[in-house]
Amino acid sequence: MNTEPAKKRPAISREVTCPYCSLLCDDLVVQNSAGTLTVEENGCHLASQGFATATVNSTPRIRGKTVSLDEAIDESARILKRSKLPLITGLGTDVAGVRAALELAEKSGAIVDHMHNHGIVKNSLVLQDLGWIMTTMSEIRNRADLIIFAGTDAGNYPRFYERVIHNDKSLFKTNVRNRDIIYIGDELDPRAGKNKAGKRPTVINCKPENIGEVFSVIHTMIVGDQLDTDVIHGIKLKTLVDLAERMKQASYGVIVWAPGELNIPHAELTIQNFCEVIKYLTRKTRFAGFSLGGNDGGTTAMNVSAWQSGYPLRISYHKGYPEYDPHIYSTNNVLKNRRVDAMLWVSSISTDIRPPRADIPSIILANPQTRIGYRPDVFIPVGTPGVDHKGHMFRTDSVVSLPLKQLRESVLPSVARVLRNTLDNM
């Protein structure tokens, strides 16, 4: 049998999980033509752009000089061993990568953070303070008859509407075609919020910093208390009274937010306002929250860190056991205040993320296309999970984890492999 033509024929992979945003759509059809990947079906612009990232010939470098992988790993281990308090961050990787990173952090007494933790931490603080009622994608798809987008239009998650809002079928009697959709926030694009029956969404404009207060007013209306004002941040009270009534009447309402997009100082209090109104409504009807975030393995890192350390990152292993401080152990803080003396940055998924520049020895594990913008002490090009190697990641709802396929032959090592080898050298 001649296998030559088979090799040249483009290979098609089906039911591919896409790692390029935290929705982890797992229905993609991707074609591999001599290492060049093209999304043939069910993609979005993030997927098309992500999978199209070519493999390039890239080699590890020590201070700009090409070296072997082993030499780069040796140097990384040396830097970490020499460090009194290293920072391991970025963490744009899969479950295996996070596992290895945490073990390395423990061994080297490091502080650990994720590049998107400024968003995740806003949710964690709410969870740790009063808790919440949450839901997941398939529940929204089949049950939700009222959906409020609070401070986000979900535009950063391109297939969110297609997958859970614009479905025709539902498991139940819920008229999913005629969902009541509401946007509350500033500069949101409500176009996708037109429901399948053609009804336009309600748009309530307010600045992000006022969303929390608007929800407080809604909460007050739902409780049945009075307010001595007709207008709140430019919104007629009547609008909010009407919305409160619709929320009470909903059979299964959902508030969607994206913590990473709430760039206001009191974001966690705003999210807590969402969660407390949800809890109050649940006394009589069903309501739940849904959070969009945790790209680049953010949700994955949070979960693995939780089961290995007990905490959702921003932890330090400096004392030999995990300590948690969501403020002190942030990447920005420890770099700005020079609390760390070496940095290991991991980013193997998105290519448009730049590692922070720090005046300390730095090791960068990144996708070769990443524009670093400076010359780190060690650079190790790594493969992308779900493209260059197999793996597992968690979806934004923190419940579903999916397998990632290897779609092409790649010489690039996985983050897990590089970090495990580094560990062996420690």
Added chain:
Amino acid sequence: MYIKLAGGTVYDPVHGINAEKRDIYIHDGQITRKPNPDVRIDKTYDLGGKVVMAGAIDIHTHIGGGKVNIARLMLPEDHQKDPVKKTALTRAGCGHAAPTTMTTGYRYAEMGYTACFEPAMLPINARQAHMEMADIPMVDKGAYALLGSDDFFLRMLAANKGREAISDYVSWIINATQAIGIKVVNPGGISAFKFNQRKLNLDDKNSYYNVSPRQVLKSLASAVRELGVPHPLHVHGCNLGVAGNDQTTLDTIQAADGLPMHLTHIQFHSYGTEGDRKFSSGAARLAEAINENHNISVDVGQILFGQTVTASGDTMMQYEGHWHAHPKKWVIMDIECDAGCGVVPFKYRDKNYVNALQWAIGLEMFLLVNDPWRIFLTTDHPNGAPFTTYPHLIRLLMDRSFRNDMLSTINKDAAAASILGSIDREYTLYEIAIMTRAAPARSLGLRNRGHLGSGAAADIAVYDDLKNREKMFAKPCYVFKDGELVVEKGKVCKVINGGTHTLKPGYDKTIEKTLKRYFDDYQTVKLNNFRIEDDEILEYGNSSLIEQPCL
């Protein structure tokens, strides 16, 4: 390599060995017959005066999966009280109510446990559960897939699909999620809560599907039996925590109609409504029913006083429980048209009437059920108490004067309302060996586990025969896992990764066509990505996939 455990006092109920002085030989990870005299014994442990049992098996402990991880994320203040430092051998973490995975494994092994079973693995969350459990070292693991509130099953039941179709589905789920049994939680009630029902008695109907918990129970219990799944349907019944649920539990035993059924954390389902406070013990009447119905087994879900966290699939009852949260924070989640979860931190207080009586009810149940082959030692970790309280619980069962001393310290009215003080029974070591080793292994169908006969996996715990049973069971002298010495003097001396016990019942593959259509139309993952392949279990880091035979 041959190892000889010489002269220990052996408790091996599977072989009727009760406190007999015996030698045990280990070869290649297994217990073996006495070798020929010319065979060299590489290592001999002199166990004169020491107690030798098979490794303990926890049949119901929430150690992995989404709700446990939510509990971890939610409770930084609890972790901070029990930080666990790394050592040259072991990884760092934290302990107490919601311990980290590595700490879970070390601490179980350090009590002589060699296998632990996660009882509430949501099928859609199974991958996470297995990934977490892969990071639990030292012990073997396994999990029961949670069914009964998932819409695929309820649709089948409502549409009167035949028993065969339902069995095919149940079997497919066991295979696809790498489970070893089936659990049902508040049968149909997690779904009912999504339709805003707040209570569901055994014969109430789910408002959408018009099916009752009784129908769900019968359907799943039949499927489990028809498939030859060794462990009976693992039932967390209706009305958890509600005064008067002792009647629901009696009705559930009747509803089993002779089918094998395991009623889990029965303490939480044994409450009467007698007395001024309308909260009383139903343990005596339930124990009587359990004694009479040999198709029923139970685990207790004992509560012990102190701070813990409750994590359950029972969203309906956890929502009710949130009013008692301590500290005042809680989580409810609806999950993927599959199930849900509720996480509510809780502090049991010995001076609180209800909590004190819960404590007494659990102990009454232990002492009034007379067949240790059908009652297992659990705290429903962490719901009744963290698993690290097991040695204390064993002492309560084995030492009447200690028990009565404790009884004298709890809420006076609760103590007066309980018959506990009048019960003389003390568990023997033989009975402890049954309820923590032999019986769980038999109930789960674990081949070559839970006993010390030739061919068994050399999972062995050796204890000093101390009068203080709490001290004794808290610190085994030696623990062997698959023949390797892993714990010495109550401390891990070697870190190993255990295997994952699974079951592969057969099914008619045509069910996958129906399932594929269902997943494509309604779910947000693909059927093929939902399924967990054998290789994955090993990729996560488990040492092996141990396929147990069906009946």
